[in-house]
Amino acid sequence: MFNNPFNNLDTLRNNVYWINPARISFYVPKSSFPYVVKRRVNKTRFSLVSKFFDQPLPFIISEQAFSDIRQPVESVVRYQIISDFIQNIDNYEQSIWFKKLVTDLHQKGEARHKKLSMTNLDEVHAFFNGYVIALYESLIADGFDLSKGKDVAKVYIDADGDILKGESGFHRFAIARIVGIKKMPVRVQGVHALWADGVTAKKPLAAKIDQYFSCLGVSASSS
Structure with a gap:
């Protein structure tokens, strides 16, 4: 065959x-x-066409x-945010990423990362300390x-x-x-x-x- x-x-x-x-x-x-x-x-x-597409x-x-x-890739906003975060990792509160989430929190009452919702400043700090920095350190130490x-x-x-x-x-x-x-x-x-x-x-x-x-x-x- x-x-x-x-x-x-x-x-x-x-x-x-x-x-x-x-x-x-x-x-x-x-x-x-x-x-x-x-x-x-x-x-x-x-609806019928949408099933095909x-x-x-x-x-x-x-x-x-x-x-x-x-x-x-260097011009992608997400890449630039990560690059800036790494430059400020020892003082992440100065990073564009942190400042943006805090601004969203004040203006909208909520800051988001994908499906994660943060409704207060403690949750934003927990996001960086418990996820972002942990991810960075894990990749540095162990790779993928x-x-x-x-x-x-x-x-x-x-x-x-x-x-x-x-x-x-x-x-x-x-x-x-x-x-x-x-x-x-x-x-x-x-x-x-x-x-x-x-x-x-x-x-x-x-x-x-x-x-x-x-x-x-x-x-x-x-x-």
């Missing part, structure tokens, strides 16, 4: 690869992919559907530990073979890149169709991705 090289590509999203975060220079938000934008527009109008991006993304945005079950950063591979940082795991990525950690786990969420060109049953996409990361001096493992 013919082995279709495009079968079960979604399972490739589970594979974990290790890479030096310094090799990732650009960020691409998922919302910048035309496929996702089209899905969102239709979702507000046609509410699927995740295909693993092999066509040239038309691939994002044309390449934002240098997959056994802790934390989010693995998501990346894409563009037509030229450049690795683009997605949205997941951005704070860990920023810390690792700024302080010079050499190994970080990532999961590939999709590849540009032109980069995947030449995939066959004898040379499946999984093997091409493995070879690509091996050339970077890192390895892959299935999660």
Whole structure:
């Protein structure tokens, strides 16, 4: 039976690869992919159409559907906030991040980080002391530990073979890149169709991705 090289590509999203975060220079938000934008527009109008477009991006993304945005990671606000925090880690109350949360607290009665809600200054301090600083110190001391079950950063591979940082795991990525950690786990969420060109049953996409990361001096493992 013919082995279709495009079968079960979604399972490739589970594979974990290790890479030096310094090799990732650009960020691409998922919302910048035309496929996702089209899905969102239709979702507000046609329930039947939204069911079709509410699927995740295909693993092999066509040239038309691939994002044309390449934002240098240093220009991403979250990256700048982390960089400033690290510079002020011994006095984090002077950091942009802390000041922003305190401003939100005073103006809105609540400061948020993802799903975490902070309603008083003690909770903001607890967030920094119990989470942010602990995360920083853990990465410095031990690097990344997959056994802790934390989010693995998501990346894409563009037509030229450049690795683009997605949205997941951005704070860990920023810390690792700024302080010079050499190994970080990532999961590939999709590849540009032109980069995947030449995939066959004898040379499946999984093997091409493995070879690509091996050339970077890192390895892959299935999660």
